[in-house]
Amino acid sequence: QITLKESGPTLVKPTQTLTLTCTVSGFSLSTTGVGVGWIRQPPGKALEWLALIFWDDDTRYSTSLKTRLTVTKDNSKNQVVLTMTNVDPVDTGTYFCAQRAVPATGYFDPWGQGILVTVSS
Amino acid sequence: EIVMTQSPANLSVTPGERATLSCRASQSVRNNFAWYHQKPGQPPRLLIYATSTRATGIPARFSGSGSGTEFTLTISSLQSEDFAVYYCQQYNNWPYTFGQGTRLEIK
Numbered sequence: 001q002i003t004l005k006e007s008g009p010t011l012v013k014p015t016q017t018l019t020l021t022c023t024v025s026g027f028s029l030s031t032t033g034v035g036v037g038w039i040r041q042p043p044g045k046a047l048e049w050l051a052l053i054f055w056d057d058d059t060r061y062s063t064s065l066k067t068r069l070t071v072t073k074d075n076s077k078n079q080v081v082l083t084m085t086n087v088d089p090v091d092t093g094t095y096f097c098a099q100r101a102v103p104a105t106g107y108f109d110p111w112g113q114g115i116l117v118t119v120s121s
Numbered sequence: 122e123i124v125m126t127q128s129p130a131n132l133s134v135t136p137g138e139r140a141t142l143s144c145r146a147s148q149s150v151r152n153n154f155a156w157y158h159q160k161p162g163q164p165p166r167l168l169i170y171a172t173s174t175r176a177t178g179i180p181a182r183f184s185g186s187g188s189g190t191e192f193t194l195t196i197s198s199l200q201s202e203d204f205a206v207y208y209c210q211q212y213n214n215w216p217y218t219f220g221q222g223t224r225l226e227i228k
Binding site: 013037039046047048049052056060062063096098101105106107108109110111112114 | 122146153155157163166167170171176204208209210212213215216217218219222223224
């Protein structure tokens with residue numbers, strides 16, 4: 001069974017750096033074709049795709065956020081880490097990680113439960 | 122960046138009736154297109170991928186169609202558990218993008 005679980009701080013101050021971890025099980029991050037993405041959702045609003053990291057450490061980012069985002073992974077720990085610099089209250093929301101369901105595609109299944117992050121002083 | 126526009130924003134339907142949701146892409150995404158639904162407090166769940174293929178465990182009352190820039194999700198006979206917010210997503214071009222959602226409500 002494939003599972004993903006997000007962890008990290010639930011409250012961060014403006015201008016700080018947010019670091020979130022996605023711990024996966026049921027698959028290996030180093031298997032050819034694997035990808036893990038990050039998607040966020042402000043309260044009551046729509047989903048926003050943020051980033052994706054591939055098995056070979058290649059990465060893709062949201063156009064509007066790419067200067068603030070970094071995604072890395074640690075295969076030995078089965079973890080994917082999302083770093084967002086210089087956070088602002090508009091970055092408040094639930095952050096999800098999800099597996100790219102099938103190699104060479106881009107839809108996500110399954111998803112983690114998400115972690116609600118609030119940016120406030 | 123490809124913009125995905127969903128319509129309507131809100132849809133009220135009586136249980137047992139058919140619901141039709143639409144999504145338009147600002148440029149062709151071929152058939153690299155997916156639908157999800159999301160219930161309160163839960164993560165999105167994949168319903169349809171490659172425009173018309175149901176994900177594992179998704180009932181046959183859900184069907185997807187379309188190509189290029191126009192896509193439709195049809196739910197043939199609404200059940201109580203189908204009332205949720207529905208999102209479309211394109212994965213043809215980077216960055217991937219989602220629509221703004223359609224809220225399907227009980228009439």
